[in-house]
Amino acid sequence: MSKLAILGGTKLREKPFPAYNTIGKEEEEAVLRVLRSGKLSTYLGSWHDDFYGGVEVQSLEKEWATFFNSKHAISVNSATSGLYCAIGAAGINPGDEVIVSPYTMSASATAIIAYGGIPVFADVEKDLFCLDIESVEKNITNKTKAIMVVDIFGQPYNSIEINKLAKKHNLIVIEDTAQAPGAKSEGKYAGTLGDIGIFSLNYHKHIHSGEGGVIVTDNDEFAWKMRLIRNHAEAVISAKGYEDKKELNNMVGFNYRMTELEAAISREQLKKLPALLEQRISNVNFLNEKLSSLPFLSIPKVRKNSTHAYYLHSIKYDQTVTEVPRNKFVDAVKAELPPTLLREDSPVLLNYGYVKPIYLMPMYKERIAFGEHPFNLTDREYKKGDCPNCEELHFETLIVNELIRPPMSQEDLTDVYLAFEKVWKNIDQLK
Numbered sequence: 001m002s003k004l005a006i007l008g009g010t011k012l013r014e015k016p017f018p019a020y021n022t023i024g025k026e027e028e029e030a031v032l033r034v035l036r037s038g039k040l041s042t043y044l045g046s047w048h049d050d051f052y053g054g055v056e057v058q059s060l061e062k063e064w065a066t067f068f069n070s071k072h073a074i075s076v077n078s079a080t081s082g083l084y085c086a087i088g089a090a091g092i093n094p095g096d097e098v099i100v101s102p103y104t105m106s107a108s109a110t111a112i113i114a115y116g117g118i119p120v121f122a123d124v125e126k127d128l129f130c131l132d133i134e135s136v137e138k139n140i141t142n143k144t145k146a147i148m149v150v151d152i153f154g155q156p157y158n159s160i161e162i163n164k165l166a167k168k169h170n171l172i173v174i175e176d177t178a179q180a181p182g183a184k185s186e187g188k189y190a191g192t193l194g195d196i197g198i199f200s201l202n203y204h205k206h207i208h209s210g211e212g213g214v215i216v217t218d219n220d221e222f223a224w225k226m227r228l229i230r231n232h233a234e235a236v237i238s239a240k241g242y243e244d245k246k247e248l249n250n251m252v253g254f255n256y257r258m259t260e261l262e263a264a265i266s267r268e269q270l271k272k273l274p275a276l277l278e279q280r281i282s283n284v285n286f287l288n289e290k291l292s293s294l295p296f297l298s299i300p301k302v303r304k305n306s307t308h309a310y311y312l313h314s315i316k317y318d319q320t321v322t323e324v325p326r327n328k329f330v331d332a333v334k335a336e337l338p339p340t341l342l343r344e345d346s347p348v349l350l351n352y353g354y355v356k357p358i359y360l361m362p363m364y365k366e367r368i369a370f371g372e373h374p375f376n377l378t379d380r381e382y383k384k385g386d387c388p389n390c391e392e393l394h395f396e397t398l399i400v401n402e403l404i405r406p407p408m409s410q411e412d413l414t415d416v417y418l419a420f421e422k423v424w425k426n427i428d429q430l431k
Ligand SMILES: *Cc1c(COP(=O)(O)O)cnc(C)c1O
Pocket: 077, 078, 079, 080, 081, 104, 105, 107, 108, 150, 176, 178, 179, 199, 200, 201, 202, 212, 213
């Protein structure tokens, strides 16, 4: 018996875990190249060659499209902006319904609200955590226009069945791929499995430029509209012979433009993605093998014919074995472990659950967004019990672990395992 750190015992490890820092000489040189050129962004919000952005922006888009084997790639200043562009281009109008996962970052659903659409939350799969096909089907009405799928934690969504269902009901599939760059399903990259895919380049994601995002699509019409929405659509729409009034729909523009600096960094980051992903996968495999010896944990399952990008390592916890609630157990494991460099001020990168099911956020429960808009266009209410699988994961069984990021070594990963093992061996101290 050794006393658990949470009860005043000695921590299993004091030495911090290594920083996840993908920025190196390559990015430094790319930024200097842009700075010295004096052209930090060349976008113009009027009809002109520079409407599509500068050299770095356009090069990034070409390289991104080639890498992901997509006809178009459109850079934006965040994945959130990308989601807004996608909902706009999909023609979502006030009162239209969009089916979305409740277990995702809030922006997946807020993008729908921004266009007056009504988010309809379908439940997630118990073991794969993406939108559940049966629940999606049950939620389709004559108002449904699109499905917002999310490749949560790096797992590609059930593209075979959801795409088939979407086709049957004439729905657009928008894929939030912020957490799954490089994941694959059925031989295709996540992001290209639906009609429009959105990647994130924010600081916390696999690869980043501080802030940023890229949208991919094979559809020319969507691509054109998203490029307009990105850059003051209303001011340029007449330039392309879009006099037909109905084409003005959703052609309210924003400024979602990426700078040359971020684009130059992103070009270098994209080159690093395959190696970073390979390390993540081998780290997860190493840790999974160790953790699977513990009878109360289930290591993450991967969808058939797919590869997982492991943005987060998602483990399931069985309280009936430990007889200790998950949160208490996780707090005890965290107490054994050190912080991670560059994130010294954050708690240990291990947590119970992900984010609260989105429909439990005050905006939905109170039905207040832009004043009463758009909830005054629907009778739908949002309440506890709406998505039982999601709630069980969040409140009882899911553990998410970020301690799998490169350059975590096998020794570092072994310490993560040993912290779980120590708490398990001394579980009676928690009862
Ligand atoms: C990070 C994230 C976003 C938002 O990305 P930003 O680039 O920060 O706007 C959207 N959806 C999911 C699932 C995410 O993880």
